[in-house]
Amino acid sequence: xxxxxxxxxxxxxxxxxxxxxxxxxxxxxxxxxxxxxxxxxxxxxxxxxxxxxxxxxxxxxxxxxxxxxxxxxxxxxxxxxxxxxxxxxxxxxxxxxxxxxxxxxxxxxxxxxxxxxxxxxxxxxxxxxxxxxxxxxxxxxxxxxxxxxxxxxxxxxxxxxxxxxxxxxxxxxxxxxxxxxxxxxxxxxxxxxxxxxxxxxxxxxxxxxxxxxxxxxxxxxxxxxxxxxxx
Amino acid sequence: xxxxxxxxxxxxxxxxxxxxxxxxxxxxxxxxxxxxxxxxxxxxxxxxxxxxxxxxxxxxxxxxxxxxxxxxxxxxxxxxxxxxxxxxxxxxxxxxxxxxxxxxxxxxxxxxxxxxxxxxxxxxxxxxxxxxxxxxxxxxxxxxxxxxxxxxxxxxxxxxxxxxxxxxxxxxxxxxxxxxxxxxxxxxxxxxxxxxxxxxxxxxxxxxxxxxxxxxxxxxxxxxxxxxxxx
DNA sequence: GTCTATAACGTGATAGAC
DNA sequence: GTCTATCACGTTATAGAC
Numbered sequence: 173x174x175x176x177x178x179x180x181x182x183x184x185x186x187x188x189x190x191x192x193x194x195x196x197x198x199x200x201x202x203x204x205x206x207x208x209x210x211x212x213x214x215x216x217x218x219x220x221x222x223x224x225x226x227x228x229x230x231x232x233x234x235x236x237x238x239x240x241x242x243x244x245x246x247x248x249x250x251x252x253x254x255x256x257x258x259x260x261x262x263x264x265x266x267x268x269x270x271x272x273x274x275x276x277x278x279x280x281x282x283x284x285x286x287x288x289x290x291x292x293x294x295x296x297x298x299x300x301x302x303x304x305x306x307x308x309x310x311x312x313x314x315x316x317x318x319x320x321x322x323x324x325x326x327x328x329x330x331x332x333x334x335x336x337x338x339x340x341x342x343x344x345x346x347x348x349x350x351x352x353x354x355x356x357x358x359x360x361x362x363x364x365x366x367x368x369x370x371x372x373x374x375x376x377x378x379x380x381x382x383x384x385x386x387x388x389x390x391x392x393x394x395x396x397x398x399x400x401x402x403x
Numbered sequence: 404x405x406x407x408x409x410x411x412x413x414x415x416x417x418x419x420x421x422x423x424x425x426x427x428x429x430x431x432x433x434x435x436x437x438x439x440x441x442x443x444x445x446x447x448x449x450x451x452x453x454x455x456x457x458x459x460x461x462x463x464x465x466x467x468x469x470x471x472x473x474x475x476x477x478x479x480x481x482x483x484x485x486x487x488x489x490x491x492x493x494x495x496x497x498x499x500x501x502x503x504x505x506x507x508x509x510x511x512x513x514x515x516x517x518x519x520x521x522x523x524x525x526x527x528x529x530x531x532x533x534x535x536x537x538x539x540x541x542x543x544x545x546x547x548x549x550x551x552x553x554x555x556x557x558x559x560x561x562x563x564x565x566x567x568x569x570x571x572x573x574x575x576x577x578x579x580x581x582x583x584x585x586x587x588x589x590x591x592x593x594x595x596x597x598x599x600x601x602x603x604x605x606x607x608x609x610x611x612x613x614x615x616x617x618x619x620x621x622x623x624x625x626x627x628x629x630x631x632x633x634x
Numbered sequence: 635g636t637c638t639a640t641a642a643c644g645t646g647a648t649a650g651a652c
Numbered sequence: 653g654t655c656t657a658t659c660a661c662g663t664t665a666t667a668g669a670c
Contacts, residue, residue, distance in 0.1 A: 221455075304595065309452070314597070315601060321602055355591070356587050360586070368583070382580070385580070389580065392631050393628045
């Protein structure tokens with residue numbers, strides 16, 4: 173009880189609420205009311221952000237009654253936290269798998285990350301702006317949810333990178349530049365895509381084509397950058 | 404009259420409102436009430452975005468009475484449009500000057516853009532996320548305000564880049580990749596800085612140091628990328 | 635579980651005194 | 653120009669019938 177906000181002090185706790193359940197397989201379309209609300213919430217939150225989203229938008233998107241939202245998730249804020257947590261961990265998990273493969277080389281990992289993240293982002297292009305702008309309003313979200321630092325610095329990827337540096341194959345001013353460059357080259361076109369589509373007058377199809385090209389180009393570019401640093 | 408929203412049909416038009424005046428020199432601190440409100444609005448909008456900002460936040464930040472905000476700027480929306488326009492054009496103008504210098508080479512322009520934009524972003528690090536997330540909620544903003552496309556494709560920079568391609572010095576799959584890479588390498592660390600500061604546990608001072616390094620490194624990296632493409 | 639109606643609250647905007 | 657008080661409205665959350 174004690175962790176609830178004032179206004180919820182007397183609200184009965186229901187053990188069957190969705191955020192206490194285990195996440196379902198994402199691919200089986202959830203046609204339960206609860207599932208529909210969560211799907212709708214994900215869509216609307218990702219598109220408009222927390223502050224600009226009205227619970228009515230979510231209810232409408234889900235095709236359900238507004239009251240049901242509070243029945244299942246108790247508050248807009250709680251529903252948002254669920255979506256945020258799932259979005260963040262989905263993003264991280266995806267990377268952690270690749271980063272910790274013992275069998276692949278550093279170069280191969282760059283290829284895999286570029287390819288798999290571009291594919292992921294093509295399916296959910298609004299996610300990066302969503303994450304970055306929500307973190308701006310509440311940076312604490314990051315640490316609450318996921319041990320990002322652990323996942324990063326104890327990864328096979330990170331150790332391989334460090335070894336490449338001590339071997340002299342890379343002479344990075346800082347490993348952070350390597351990370352910023354890799355993620356930046358992958359993610360930036362997606363966060364800037366509204367501008368890009370205006371400036372370059374390119375359609376969605378052309379944009380997809382450009383991103384497909386980048387899957388192959390980014391590893392080449394990263395290699396070139398590493399060589400340039402080694403000089 | 405006709406362009407006003409319904410609720411403003413009968414609101415008297417005042418010719419002396421701030422957004423009709425010419426912009427003042429940015430460096431002389433504006434201590435008029437109007438100036439204080441605008442400064443405060445810029446700060447708060449940039450930090451929290453339109454939807455999450457309350458007019459009361461702005462009034463408090465400016466140290467003035469809430470009613471004065473509507474007295475000077477008539478509505479939250481109008482005030483926001485002023486800030487948005489100034490922010491966007493400030494960003495573009497800054498680039499247009501460099502892009503259209505006839506005397507500098509393509510390579511030199513890359514250096515100048517990297518250096519001047521990183522300096523700009525160090526002074527206003529919240530601006531990229533602000534622009535990108537507001538455009539997400541209202542992409543029309545872009546075209547309303549600034550002829551971005553014109554400025555870009557008729558620039559000396561763009562012509563120089565095209566010439567370098569036809570000369571065989573660059574073999575870009577698309578000039579858009581060049582642009583995405585350059586801007587991405589510059590801007591991405593700033594939009595991702597909250598994550599970066601958590602993941603890398605770096606302080607503001609270390610972040611500044613990294614960005615200073617990037618002023619020199621980005622031109623080198625861009626050159627390396629161009630060479631890799633030329634192969 | 636789902637609905638309608640409504641309470642409770644927050645926020646943008648305004649009237650009117652000074 | 654600046655203030656206090658208040659309105660008007662939209663939004664979240666809830667009660668209670670079914």
